[in-house]
Amino acid sequence: MVSLGLIVAGGIYLSSHIPKHVSLTAPVILLVLSALLMATNMVSLARVKEFDWPRFFSVARWSLLAYLIIAALIEYAFLQNHVRGGTLVILTLSLVVFAVHVPTLIGFTVARYVNSDQMDAGPAHP
Amino acid sequence: MVPEFTIVPVPGLVIAVVVLVLIVIAIAVNKVWPLMFLHVVGGAGWTIVDLFVGLLVGPIIGRLPLQSRIDFVTRFMPKMVVLMPILVATTLAAGWQLASNLGFTFTGTPQHPWLVASFIVVGVMSVLALGLLEPANIAVLIELKKPRPNGMVIERLMKRFVYCAGVLGIMQVATFVIMTKLGSM
Numbered sequence: 001m002v003s004l005g006l007i008v009a010g011g012i013y014l015s016s017h018i019p020k021h022v023s024l025t026a027p028v029i030l031l032v033l034s035a036l037l038m039a040t041n042m043v044s045l046a047r048v049k050e051f052d053w054p055r056f057f058s059v060a061r062w063s064l065l066a067y068l069i070i071a072a073l074i075e076y077a078f079l080q081n082h083v084r085g086g087t088l089v090i091l092t093l094s095l096v097v098f099a100v101h102v103p104t105l106i107g108f109t110v111a112r113y114v115n116s117d118q119m120d121a122g123p124a125h126p
Numbered sequence: 127m128v129p130e131f132t133i134v135p136v137p138g139l140v141i142a143v144v145v146l147v148l149i150v151i152a153i154a155v156n157k158v159w160p161l162m163f164l165h166v167v168g169g170a171g172w173t174i175v176d177l178f179v180g181l182l183v184g185p186i187i188g189r190l191p192l193q194s195r196i197d198f199v200t201r202f203m204p205k206m207v208v209l210m211p212i213l214v215a216t217t218l219a220a221g222w223q224l225a226s227n228l229g230f231t232f233t234g235t236p237q238h239p240w241l242v243a244s245f246i247v248v249g250v251m252s253v254l255a256l257g258l259l260e261p262a263n264i265a266v267l268i269e270l271k272k273p274r275p276n277g278m279v280i281e282r283l284m285k286r287f288v289y290c291a292g293v294l295g296i297m298q299v300a301t302f303v304i305m306t307k308l309g310s311m
Binding site: 001004005008009011012015016017018019020055059062063066069070073074076077080081102105106108109110113 | 134146149150153154156211215218219222223226231232233238241242245246249252253256257258260261262264265268269276279283
């Protein structure tokens with residue numbers, strides 16, 4: 001969630017300055033922090049014992065397709081508005097992080113409950 | 127007992143693809159009316175769903191017995207899986223292009239501070255919707271697809287969905303203020 005918040009903050013900062021020239025320092029810092037946080041999350045996830053990776057990927061890959069399409073649409077809108085150079089690179093990388101991040105969250109939320117019938121949750125629903 | 131349902135309804139996907147094609151065309155043509163149409167229709171749909179689900183339907187779902195909740199969720203949530211992302215994408219893409227077309231993205235214009243305010247409100251709503259609401263929505267549906275769904279997991283995820291929808295509904299009031307202000311300038 002924090003990683004997603006950072007990438008969205010960077011996107012808002014850049015979008016609010018386009019089409020003027022904008023310093024890329026703050027968006028680059030936000031992008032790097034977001035990517036690092038996401039990578040840390042993925043490493044932590046990989047260390048979880050008995051994590052249901054098949055279920056994670058079965059959900060995440062379709063979500064990835066959906067969010068890649070949405071990210072491509074946003075990228076297309078930026079290109080149509082003649083966003084170029086460093087700003088375009090940062091926005092594109094931010095969209096890549098966004099498109100990977102949301103499916104990861106969805107896949108994780110589904111996979112963490114995959115063995116819920118074995119959880120101590122009282123009687124299962126019929 | 128869980129009724130038969132599909133997590134992602136295929137007819138909904140067809141409509142979503144048609145809407146996506148319309149957005150691409152509207153952005154390429156860059157005329158005010160198609161962009162305004164898609165932005166207003168998408169935004170109205172998004173706002174109404176958030177307000178209705180967050181402030182009216184959500185609290186009602188929270189008080190229903192588990193079986194009634196399951197009956198409702200299996201009919202309602204698959205539609206939300208397709209509807210919300212496409213409504214949000216339509217509103218944001220058409221809105222951005224419209225703002226560029228009308229010159230609101232230039233920092234000197236009186237509309238620009240309101241535009242930035244709308245970016246911030248939408249940004250916060252996106253993080254909540256994409257980070258909490260959408261995963262909970264899909265996880266509930268997948269839980270309900272199991273031979274023995276866990277009532278506690280459904281309860282926990284639904285609580286997250288209902289609270290999150292409530293916050294989004296309240297935040298949509300800020301969108302009303304910003305958009306009516308922009309429209310009247």
